[in-house]
Amino acid sequence: MNTTLLDTLKAKLGATGVLSGADISDKYAADWSRSNPQRPIAVLRPRTTDEVAFILKACHSAGQPLVVQGGLTGLCGGATPHAGEIALSLERLTGIEEIDPVSQTLTVLAGTPLETVQDAAAAAGFRFPLDLGARGSCTIGGNISTNAGGNEVIRYGMARALVLGLEAVLPDGTVISSMNRMLKNNAGFDLKQLFIGTEGTLGVVTRAVLRLFPAPLSGCTALCAAGDLPSVLKLLSHASRRFGSGLSAFEVMWADYVDFVLQHAKGVRLPFEVRHALYALIEFEGLQPETDTALFETVLEEAMTDGMVRDVVIARSEKEAANLWKIRDAIGEVAPLLTSAAHFDISAPIGAIEALIDAVKKDLAASFSGATQLTFGHLGDSNLHLVTSTGRTEDTQKLYELVYRRVGEFHGSVSAEHGIGMIKKKYLGLSRSAEEIDLMRKLKALLDPKGILNPGRVI
Ligand SMILES: Cc1cc2nc3c(=O)[nH]c(=O)nc-3n(C[C@H](O)[C@H](O)[C@H](O)COP(=O)(O)OP(=O)(O)OC[C@H]3O[C@@H](n4cnc5c(N)ncnc54)[C@H](O)[C@@H]3O)c2cc1C
Incomplete structure (x- = not known):
């Protein structure tokens, strides 16, 4: 690295504001995906906007590329350094x-x-x-x-x-x-x-x-068990109509996901005696504590009577609600257990989701024997998460291609919420037109003519 630049940065940021050599711990080498880890040549830790501006000005003049790092929980490799990059960590710009x-x-x-x-x-x-x-x-x-x-x-x-x-x-x-x-x-x-x-x-x-x-004055949580996706979609529309803007979460988990979580996550329990095809975790928040619980129960009773729901468990305390959320949040604990898994954060028009899942399942069965698939997501937002694995590294790329091709066919998005980063860059064209990508490139060239900030990410 350019030693003049390093000295200039050290003079501005002080000794603890710049890490180099053995002081750079492994944590700065990759985001949560741990894909292609690479230690940055230095880590800069500004405390103020003025210091960030100084860093960028100096790196811009020197043509020195940098990668921005927040909490490094990103799942697309965007904050993972490339060879020769400085990491600009915001860990001290807090408050x-x-x-x-x-x-x-x-x-x-x-x-x-x-x-x-x-x-x-x-x-x-x-x-x-x-x-x-x-x-x-x-x-x-x-x-x-x-x-x-x-x-x-x-x-x-x-x-x-x-x-x-x-x-x-x-x-x-x-x-x-x-x-x-x-x-x-x-x-x-x-x-x-x-x-x-x-x-x-x-x-x-x-x-x-x-x-x-x-802050809401009441909160109700329930886990509903259903027999098929059309019933879950009916439940979603019923809950949206009855709860209005009070419906604050509608998370859906397929049996493949829940079974895997029950087998591998610690302290997670399913509150039903029999296994069901799908589970919807519903949360309703209101401002009428005297009547909200009764409304919640009535709406779920209606769903049972109508056959949308086969069984339901309503949380009676914050602890019980937290236990239901544990099933959904356990993905962070269980996903790393699947070797060489392909992780998907996709969306599709809500009416096409069942056909998309069926098509992916058929493709997986036709191409691989014994592939694991975990299916869950924020279904209320048309957002589906899939984790697929055959346990063999050589299959991972094929898994990505197979699923993304189907997402493109169903006019979905290759990234519903996690972003593109490095990992999904080559699939961006399945969800964005050539003209859109060209405009993204023009904006990048206008604001970052030397290509020093997060180069090579997204586009
Ligand atoms: C267990 C788990 C659950 C998750 N659940 C969700 C979820 O439900 N929904 C969801 O959307 N995401 C989810 N994520 C992904 C991740 O948490 C989010 O993308 C989060 O917003 C990333 O924040 P971060 O500070 O960790 O960013 P990083 O991972 O450090 O960086 C992410 C990207 O943003 C850039 N960046 C970071 N900070 C800045 C900044 N200040 N200025 C400019 N660029 C910056 C980086 O260069 C990189 O490209 C989950 C991740 C994990 C590990």
């Missing part, structure tokens, strides 16, 4: 700057873990509704850069819908401050959108103004 109860906003530095944001909002009597299994480690900047989805998209939308204002640093070090806190602001281009969901290719997110919501 809640302000909670404004009148405008119902929270202002935060980008390296702050999502769970810290959730807790701060709760302590002030609000709710920050972005939620996902990696909440303790992922950062709000990573969530924004990947436009993260998670468990409550059905009610609150994806990260994009929760960001009112943003500060970002362009690849040449220019700071763009759009720290808007109004719901309405049509004064010119909405520039923050350039940095939401673009996976750090156009700029480094340093601060954000987030939307808060009143």
Whole structure:
């Protein structure tokens, strides 16, 4: 590495702000996918936007490529360094700057873990509704850069819908401050959108103004067992109509997933005596604690009477609700047990999901013997997660091709919420037109003419 550049950066960031040589631990070598790990040549740990701007300006001048790292829980290899890259870690750019109860906003530095944001909002009597299994480690900047989805998209939308204002640093070090806190602001281009969901290719997110919501006054959770997908889809539409915007989660797990979790995850129990084809985890949040539980029970009784649901267990305490969520959240624990697995985060028009799953199952059976498939997802948002494995490394690529080809045929998306990063880059063309990809390239070239920021990711 250019020693003048390193010295310049050390002078600005101080000794603890720059890690090099043996001080660079393995954690900076890859994101959660652990795909193609590579140690960066240095790790920069700024504490302020001004330091981020200084770093980018210096690297831009020197033509030094960098990769941005948040909590490294990404699943697409986007934050994994390439040979010769510096890692720009936001692990010290942390803290809640302000909670404004009148405008119902929270202002935060980008390296702050999502769970810290959730807790701060709760302590002030609000709710920050972005939620996902990696909440303790992922950062709000990573969530924004990947436009993260998670468990409550059905009610609150994806990260994009929760960001009112943003500060970002362009690849040449220019700071763009759009720290808007109004719901309405049509004064010119909405520039923050350039940095939401673009996976750090156009700029480094340093601060954000987030939307808060009143904390719900009641919460009801149930696990429903169903015989087939049409019944589950009927249940989804029934619950949406009866609960309105109170329906905050509708997670579906197929028997292949639940059986695997019961076999391998610790402390997970299925509250039914017999096995069912599908399970829907439903959450309803309301503002009428006196009547919400009764409404919840009535709606589920209607679903039973109508035959949409074969059995149902309603959580009677927060602990029981947490136990039901454990089944869904156990994916983080069990997925690593599948050798050389292919992980999919796909979406398809909701009416096409059954046909897509059937087609994939047939393809898997025709091409491989004894392949494992785990099927689950945020079905309320048309989002399906599949994990497939034959246990043989040489089959993984074929698994990706087989599933993505079907996703393209069914006009779905090769990435519903995790992003493209490196791992899905070659499949982007199945979900985006040549003209769309060309425009993405033009935007990248305009904002990062030297290609120093997250080069080679996404496009
Ligand atoms: C157990 C588990 C469950 C998960 N569940 C979900 C889920 O339900 N929904 C979902 O959407 N995702 C999920 N994820 C994926 C992951 O948690 C999200 O993508 C998360 O938003 C990544 O945040 P991070 O801080 O870890 O980012 P990183 O992994 O560090 O980075 C992700 C990408 O964003 C870029 N980046 C990071 N910070 C910044 C920044 N400040 N400015 C510019 N670019 C930046 C990186 O360069 C990289 O391209 C899950 C992951 C795990 C391990």
